[in-house]
Amino acid sequence: MKRPSVTVSVARWSAARPGRALISWVVFVALCLGVGSMVGTNSATSEDYRVGEAGRAEELASEAGLQRPATEYVTISGGPQARAAADELTGLLREQPVVAGVAAPIRSANGVLMVEVSMRGPELEARKHLDQLTAQTERVQRNYPGLVLEQTGSASISKGVDEQRSSDLALSEAITFPVTLITLLVVFGSVLMAGVPLLLAITSIMSAIGLSMVVSHLIPDAGVGNNVIILIGMAVGVDYALFYLKREREERARGHLDPAVVVGLAAETAGRTVVVSGLAVIVSTATLYLATDIVFASLATGTITVVLVAVVSSITALPALLVLIGRRTAKRPAKPEKVRSGRLWDAISRPAAEYPVRTLCFSVLAMLLLALPLLGMEMRVLNRDSHSRDIPALQVYDRLTAEFPQLRTRHDVVVAAAPQDAAEVRAALADLGRRVQGDPLFGEVTAPRTGPGGRVTAVQVSVPFNPSSEQAARSLTHLRADYLPTVAGHVPGAEVVVTGDVARDVDYLAHQNDKLPVVVIALLLLTFAVTVLVFRSVVIGLVGVALNLLSAAGAMGLLVVFFQHGLATTLFGFDPSATSAIGSRVPLFLFVILFGLSMDYQMFVVSRIREAVLRGVPERDAVHLGVHQSAKVVTSAAVVMTTVFASFVFLHLAEMKQIGFSLAVAVLLDAFVIRVLILPSALTLLGRAAWWPWKPQQEPATVRTPLPTG
Template identity: 60%
Template sequence: MKRLPEVAGVAAPLWSRDGRILMVEVAIKGEELDADAKVGALVAQTEAVQKSHPRLLLEETGSPSTSKGVDQQRNDDLALSEKITLPVTLITLLIAFGSVVMAIVPLLLALSSIAAAIGLSMVVSHLSPDVGVGTNVILMIGLAVGVDYTLFYLKREREERARGGGRLSAEALVELAAATSGHAVVISGLAVVASTATLYLASDVIFSSLATGTIVVVLVAVASSLTALPALLVVLGKRAERRARRRAERGKPARRARGEGGGRIWAALLRPAARHPLATLCVSVLALLALVLPLTGLKITEMSRDTHSREIPAMRVYDRLNEAFPEQRVTHDVVVRADASRTREVTGALRALAGRADRDPLFADGSRIVTSADHRISVLRLKVPYLGNSRQAKTSLDHLRHDYLPATVGRIAGAEYGVSGDVARYADYPAHQNSKLPLVIGALLLVTFAMTVYAFRSVVLGLIGVVLNLLSAAAALGLLVLVFQSTWAEGLLDFHSTGSIGSRVPLFLFVILFGLSMDYQVFVVSRIREAVLTGVPTRQAVLDGLRTSASVVTSAAVVMTTVFVSFVFLHIIEMKQIGFVLAAAVLLDAFVVRIMVLPSALLLLGEATWWPSRTGRAGRRAAAVSDRAAHEQPVVDVR
């Protein structure tokens, strides 16, 4: 190992207490972020020595090897999720459209948007670094919104085709779809981008990567829906017109186009809200609040090596190493910076700190002090015989920070000090997340409210959107706590409960769900507002708008759920949690909020829904003018 150019140094060998296992610590040159690319040489050297000593078992582990194993496992898992997602999505679209061509179009838009977004993200990464999660989120969000936006277009184009009865050209049909559903796509896309941008306020490179990947793929999907998709629909429409003419020339009856749909199923689902809006609203909200209750026991932790899948070889070696050398499990790095002339004073204080730690049962023997070449930086390494995310390890960190350091190093005037290491990282990162959570959530609520008010000129709808999104997100998070903080679902979902939720999950859920919920909100309410502006009473517009949009919202929700559920099959526990909670949130939003809560609320509010705009009054005036024109129209006898 010493002769390898990647190696900075090799420590003295250390025997386990039973004399069966020998550990050799090897330090890699350069930055920690570059270690993954250099660890291959160490692995190759280990394998070479193993071959020459077949009676011994030689294995290698460490943070770089673990990271490489996790990355490889993530890539394999993503390939599996794609194999699951694409066929199920295609089947869903076939059911929705009854046409192979029309089912393939949404997938083409989604996959081409994903490919373009991955390419663009490579360029953007020079400005906003990607820590390795950008591609994951592009795949997850790209397939969901790409299919969603295409569904909105296709459904509206088919409705206009059925309504036109063959009198409108392909170009006119696409123009009508663009003016209605196309406008909704732009608004919902911008809403997703605006809400996702609030993740930058978390001041965290991982959330910045998630935000950048989401924003890039959504913008590409919106651009595709405004350019490539309409062009493709015109081509397909002209092809359908030619087929219709040929059928007519042969004397065959024209194929009946699918209309607005709705059907008996959606009429039945909407019946409770239509007949008993107050009771439906109360029951639905109470059911969602019941799911929110488990949130009172929410425990947030930073997912670490102790939570990685044991199918990774480096993790199995890590476990055996911890068992053989329990005193080496965790290291606290106490770092002190002071003037070089005070090196002796700093060293004395660190020795005093080490003495206090030696008398504390939470620490193990074997502390050592290292000083930099310029004598300005000193590091005391303290061993802890517990896992990094254990209660004892966290208590040892509290002892260091609040008792031992202030009583020793803290008395040196002008000295700067701190504690690093795995335990500090597991404690400080969630604390940082929690400190940023109010800022991000506050900005998210403000953005959602502003986008809704801008889209519909209604403060009431803006408030309703914020409240419903909060309710569905909180209910989904409560369901996540119920499933993943307990052990009852371990066998069902193939995971080992850590008794906690990953620190990134809640914030990611709120931001992404608020953005995706705007898709449904904009699409559904746009149909309702469109009807109201033509003079339809608000009550009838709500029922008709929900009935005509129910099938596309459901199809979109099923596709999104399929994408997110595929992540539940991944080995990485945090990705499992993200996939589960997003799938649960989308289902709750589509089948409870949009079918039960939203229509009940709008029916109870009536014309007040549009306050302070004059949408309802404008619709009534339009209806009055239309009726008056109909009565004043002269009757001509053309016998």
């Protein structure tokens, strides 16, 4: 007899000893959460986000102690006592150990006073000490009840975004879990059976969150890990359980009543498919590390962790649960399932069987039309301009910048030169300040500051436009191309670089575009290689890559229509700030994740077709038999995935809205167009050539030995 694979062996062990297996799984989940809670999350720091020229400027400024400090602003308005309140606040703030300096209050054209506070330490660390500043602002507010004191700044906004992200996670859980349970109840008609996939998905998510805390000490977390763990964990956790449950029911319908035997037989087919699908998702997602970006690395780590845990649960805890449930229902064998999937699926799949050429051409053309808007995609980094204005600190920020437009955007010019050239560098930067004064793209320029040792000097150039505006982008281009070469010309050998609100976004997008071809090529090659290894067919590998490309392109084309062209605002009332452009990270993340998730359906459907071919079924019949046999589970999995992903459309963060929408659309297109119309049409037309160079031969029947149940 052929020696069983590790997957089958583990599943059989769990089926033979369900009690031990479940206890082991519970201990594993508790251990992951316990260890994760003990070590905590290692969050990414400012240094982890540095890329390009902006990153180099921040590095030089940081080494010289000239980096931009975390700055908080307090506005005071409402009466003649504003000046007295500002003086009292200034005195209180200067006494705080976390405060590096407080500037003299300044008044806007409308009479609003503003107190600027510089905090000690890196910008991302300042939020930890924000309460000390807020307490003083509230104290002065109590002393002057007739005035209005409002506080905002980088730390306040960052804290507000974090709090909103936490509330979004709670909202997604409140939507996702009940909707998933209702969907599973419709599929199984049993609370007990519906609870199995949901329970495994939830415990997999819990384990992954704990493990991700541990992994964050190797790869820092950028704050998006838990979002993606819930997003992907619910989808694949339920998906894999459905694949397994489908096979378990089929084996019971064939007359196998011993639960351990049934589960062991299911492990030979569905178990292998789940493991291969999970590994395909992991391999695909790992290409995100090639982007050399902390956010993509955090997204990849979260996805890989939860998929790996979901695979482990499907071959350990799931077989054990099914055995225990099977023992309760052993006297009520499942009703034989018909090969046919119902009138609806007959109608949907008939075109591919009867008119493969026309079906293939029409379906591919429809997908290409959906993908057409992708050619006009506009990407930008979604900064504070695109954040939800439900965050109080951002509401105050908008009022602040309306009164003091010079605070909207700032360029930090950093010059590194020999210490003996420090005086000449300061003179060149002072001349830069004079030259930009007449340019409407620029505002005030600070006096040059030189760090210890005289090697690094910096100035700030304000821009009276929002960071995402066209004028702000032009100001950076103008500064780098026209003004800074003059500074460099005054000091031969000097390194002149720019960072700031706009430069970070521009350089980040350029860095990402440079890495995009590397990630895409690696993804295509790895996806092709995995498919060829699994099915031993070069043609199936090429077809899989082509269909995954088609699915991803169609979904992202609709993303452009709904978010970039504003249809989502018209139909759903979304904030226009979330629909004016596509988040720079969204397309690459979607492209990679969609390839991975598409492999789920690809593996499941093609595996069923391959099994039929091995049983001697003619290729054309095997294609449609495999599609019919997988129709119900693919549909159920697609509905669950869609509801999970769609729930993220209701979150505040623009990127999560766009990701949730695209994934939901892509799953529907993949399940109802790619796998039902295009894939069977293509394989029908290819016939035996689809399996080249593998030559399918009918495999001899294997003897299935019952497992011990003790």
